[in-house]
Amino acid sequence: MVVGQTLGHYRILEKLGAGGMGEVFLAEDTTLKRQVALKVLPPDLAASQNRLDRFQREAEILAALDHPNIVTIHTVEEAEGVRFLTMQLVEGKRLSELIPKGGMHLEQIFDIAIPLADALAAAHEKGVIHRDLKPGNIMVTDNGRVKVLDFGLAKLRRDSEAEMATQLPTEPLTEEGQLLGTAPYMSPEQVEGKMLDSRSDAFSLGIILYEMAAGARPFQGESSVSTMARILEAEPQQLADLRPELPPEFLRIVRRCLRKRPEDRYNDTRDLLVALKDLRQDSSSHLSGQIAPARPSPPVIRPHSWRLRVAVLAALLGVLALVPGVFVAFTLFSDLSAIRATIGVVWFGLIYGVLVWAVSCSFASRHDQRFTHAAASPTKHKEASLPERP
Numbered sequence: 407m408v409v410g411q412t413l414g415h416y417r418i419l420e421k422l423g424a425g426g427m428g429e430v431f432l433a434e435d436t437t438l439k440r441q442v443a444l445k446v447l448p449p450d451l452a453a454s455q456n457r458l459d460r461f462q463r464e465a466e467i468l469a470a471l472d473h474p475n476i477v478t479i480h481t482v483e484e485a486e487g488v489r490f491l492t493m494q495l496v497e498g499k500r501l502s503e504l505i506p507k508g509g510m511h512l513e514q515i516f517d518i519a520i521p522l523a524d525a526l527a528a529a530h531e532k533g534v535i536h537r538d539l540k541p542g543n544i545m546v547t548d549n550g551r552v553k554v555l556d557f558g559l560a561k562l563r564r565d566s567e568a569e570m571a572t573q574l575p576t577e578p579l580t581e582e583g584q585l586l587g588t589a590p591y592m593s594p595e596q597v598e599g600k601m602l603d604s605r606s607d608a609f610s611l612g613i614i615l616y617e618m619a620a621g622a623r624p625f626q627g628e629s630s631v632s633t634m635a636r637i638l639e640a641e642p643q644q645l646a647d648l649r650p651e652l653p654p655e656f657l658r659i660v661r662r663c664l665r666k667r668p669e670d671r672y673n674d675t676r677d678l679l680v681a682l683k684d685l686r687q688d689s690s691s692h693l694s695g696q697i698a699p700a701r702p703s704p705p706v707i708r709p710h711s712w713r714l715r716v717a718v719l720a721a722l723l724g725v726l727a728l729v730p731g732v733f734v735a736f737t738l739f740s741d742l743s744a745i746r747a748t749i750g751v752v753w754f755g756l757i758y759g760v761l762v763w764a765v766s767c768s769f770a771s772r773h774d775q776r777f778t779h780a781a782a783s784p785t786k787h788k789e790a791s792l793p794e795r796p
């Protein structure tokens with residue numbers, strides 16, 4: 407297949423990539439006048455019935471999955487003896503090209519991990535297991551949308567048993583490794599050639615989460631075999647040592663995905679999705695909580711300070727009132743006994759104090775209203791002068 411060649415009503419424009427299942431080209435659909443991605447099964451692979459079946463199955467699985475984060479298939483066709491499928495063209499970069507050495511910011515991780523988990527949960531709910539989830543099979547478009555590609559190794563759960571019975575014992579190890587996944591992203595049960603369910607994809611997703619955070623894979627040997635041995639036996643370097651600033655809950659989620667035994671991982675991919683979404687929400691509210699003190703003092707604090715000020719003023723006025731009170735009492739009741747004069751002074755002081763207190767309270771509640779109900783209409787003033795909230 408070369409650039410400029412036509413295949414049916416498609417003109418090949420550029421090679422986009424290649425993998426275990428074939429080559430992918432940018433092509434122009436000359437009848438619909440649009441660009442598509444065209445995945446070709448090379449003639450040598452097309453000779454194998456097994457590969458032809460897988461190709462057909464990829465097309466059927468993609469057609470069954472309708473999700474914004476899974477690439478859309480248009481057609482599966484044959485022209486000039488070449489079998490190919492056409493897909494929506496995803497313009498962007500592979501996730502493998504986007505992970506920097508020191509890892510990504512938490513927000514970027516969420517931007518990718520949440521749609522990714524959403525796409526996987528949708529596939530799992532339809533009984534589809536991807537089995538080859540890795541950054542090279544995930545694209546991020548120029549406007550940030552995540553697209554899962556390459557369901558070439560995917561299968562429906564109900565196929566698993568039949569395939570286990572017929573395929574594995576007859577395939578040589580290299581072929582098996584190539585067919586059943588990509589070493590650094592395999593789950594322990596995948597390495598062991600056991601039957602897989604959605605929890606195997608959750609393990610691969612855990613590896614991707616770890617890699618996005620650390621900038622390096624959790625299990626990396628010198629060869630595929632030593633990498634697979636590590637997946638089976640070794641614990642990865644603690645993410646907390648590499649990225650101590652990440653929230654502990656994020657580290658827990660990754661650890662749970664990477665548990666060796668499938669039953670110790672998330673049972674359901676939707677639970678993993680919810681855990682990621684909750685954590686994102688908590689992290690953003692935690693952040694805004696940190697910013698809050700920098701904002702202007704919340705208005706509800708003001709009524710307290712007004713009440714305090716008015717109370718102090720009232721108390722001062724009350725004390726001051728005692729001076730004229732004593733003077734007036736002694737002038738009026740000079741002929742009476744000292745005890746009566748004192749009682750008179752205390753009464754005078756009390757009545758004066760209560761009056762000042764009442765006036766100042768109504769003054770204070772009018773201020774409360776202004777600060778707590780700045781937009782309230784005058785008809786709401788009565789409500790506003792009710793006892794204030796704590």
Ligand SMILES: Nc1ncnc2c1ncn2[C@@H]1O[C@H](COP(=O)(O)OP(=O)(O)O)[C@@H](O)[C@H]1O
Nearest residue numbers: 423424425426427428430443494495496556558
């Ligand atoms: N729909 C698409 N739009 C744009 N590029 C694509 C598309 N599908 C695949 N590619 C590119 O081709 C590469 C190989 O495709 P993939 O489906 O993973 O094939 P394989 O099964 O051979 O690994 C991808 O890594 C990606 O770069």
Ligand SMILES: [Mg+2]
Nearest residue numbers: 425542543556
């Ligand atoms: Mg691929």
